[in-house]
Amino acid sequence: MELLDRITDYLIDNELKLATAESCTAGLIVSELARVPGSGQSIDCGLGVYSPQSKNRYLGVSFDTIERYGLTSEAVASEMAAGALNNNDADVALANTGIAGPNPGDDDTPIGTVCFAWAFCHDGDHHHYCETRRFDGTRNEVRLAAAHYALERLPHYHRLCLESATQSQEETRSRRAVQRAIGVQLQARSDIDVRYEIERRRDFLCRVMQESGQSTLVLGISGGVDSTVAGRLAQLAVEQRREQGEQATFVAMRLPYGVQQDADDANAALAFIRPDEVLDVNIQAASDALLEALESGGMTFKDAHQRDFVLGNVKARQRMVAQYAVAGARGGLVIGTDQAAEALMGFFTKYxxxxxxxxxxxxxxxRQVRLLGQQLGAPDALVNKAPTADLESLAPQKLDEVALGVSYEEIDDFLENREVSERAFDTILTTYRRTGHKRRLPIAPD
Known part of the structure; x- marks a missing residue:
């Protein structure tokens, strides 16, 4: 108990909250620590993740990493720790993966081999440390020794973190582990089979229609590549449903605010998509009326730019109100155009x-959305169009990349687990953490 008491005191004294991701020890670290009265205030959660699928599902461990390095590897342990730190309310995460026995690993990894990772979040930065150790004894003796070793080394690595003594190699490993974990959480992949993805996503829409019992798909078409590709997939899906003898309709919606500056692009997208039906709904009157009602009710803004920004979000939500009104009337489902790049940067209006x-x-x-667009035969002008949300009246056609402070090329490289500059990495990670609330369900009481 001396070790457990000491580690509990250390966590409490340093105001640290612990999360564990345990494969070899299967929850034993948290179980052992919980023997100490009062330790609960320093434990956030403990995850027992044995299978590759569970490591991927709950922690974002990449199957590519597992295949390349093996389940018993520091690379896998590092991604497990990164996932535990990213997905929970913790300052420190412990992870392990190894062979407790009674048989060696599939790759002949010796019994008793355990790979550890310790991850810390300090001043917004993540620091990762890894070790591989081999323990003697029976299966349960190995598990207990590994659990205690993980706890015993926690103060050592935490002090390194506080002293900023991490070497450049560890910093690089930390960054790449975080990058891989985020990419997997957003279901991003380095390479795709474009034709397969078109079929898979078309079939996905068909399957959702069948399972939900809905017969209509609804989507707003802006003239950008995302809505163009999603719209064409929707039209292909309803046509496939009709070939199967089912009733299905795709309703494309034009949702301008007043006069859309790039209306020609939206019309070109519709000509390419060839939707079953097009509805043209101008949202200006409804958006302006809501803003006027807010101001009549006493709402004030600090300046014209804040007012314009709020109105921009009103426009985005008004467009979704219109789409759901159509879906409700037609027995339909509303399609979203969010992809991994926008999800990563939180570059969308909540609700x-x-x-x-x-x-x-x-x-x-x-870039993968563009590849789908090219394969589908979309006009090059739409596929390669510079993205703009076009929500701010005072800055019409403002480019996404200007608002984001980083290029889509860099965002895509981050998602596809490629090298990015330190500036791009820091910008992306800071934005990802700041916009986390957009990717989560509403906050509820514990």
């Missing part, structure tokens, strides 16, 4: 364009 029933572009980087 506006971020609200939908189905999101067929999930996991795709921006």
């Amino acid at each position: 506006g364009d971020g609200a939908c029933d189905v999101a067929p572009l999930t996991g795709l980087s921006k």
Whole structure:
């Protein structure tokens, strides 16, 4: 108990909250620590993750990492720790993966081999440390020794973190582990089979329609590549449903605020998509009326730019109100155009364009969406169009990349687990953490 008491005191004294991701020890670290009265205030959660699927599902461990390095590897342990730290309310995460026995690993890894990772979040930065050790004894003796070793080394690595004594190699490993974990959480992949993805996502829409009993798909078409690709997938899906003898309709919506500056692009997208039906609903009157009602009710803004920004979000939400009105009347599902690049940066309006029933572009980087568009035969002008949300009246056609402070090329490289500059990495990670509330369900009491 001396070790457990000491580690509990250390966690409490340093105001640390612990999360564990345990494969070899299967929850034993948390179980052992919980023997100490009062330790609960320093424990956030303990995850027992044996299978590769559970490591991927709950922690974002990449199957590519597992295949390349093996389950018993520091690379896998590092991604487990990163996932535990990213997904929970913790300052420190312990992870392990190894072979407790009675048989060696499939790759002949010796019994008793355990790979550990300790991850810390300090001043917004993540620090990762790894070790591989081999323990003697029976299966349960190995598990207990590994659990105690993970706890015993926690203060050592925490002090390194506080002293900023991490070497450049550890910093690089930390950054890449965080990058991989975020990419997997957003279902991003380095490479895709474009034709397969088109079929898979079309079939996904068909399956959701069948399972939900809905007969209509609804989507707003802006003239950008995302809505163009999602719209064409929707039209292909309803046509397939009709070939199967089912009733199905795709309703495309034009949702301008007043006069849309790039209306020609929206019309070109519709000509390419060839939707069953097009509804043209101008949202200006409804958006302006709501803003006027807010101001009549006493709402004030600090300046014109804040007022314009709020109105921009009203526009985005008004567009979704219109789409759900149509879906409700037609027995339909609303399609979202969110892809991994926008999800990573939180570049969508909460309960506006971020609200939908189905999101067929999930996991795709921006360049991968363009590849789908090219394969589908979309006009080059739409496929390669510079993205703009076009929500701010005082800054019409403002480019996404200007608002984001980083290019889509860099965002895509981050998602596809490629090298990015330190500046881009810091910008992306800071934005990802700041916009986390957009990717979560509403906060509820513990």
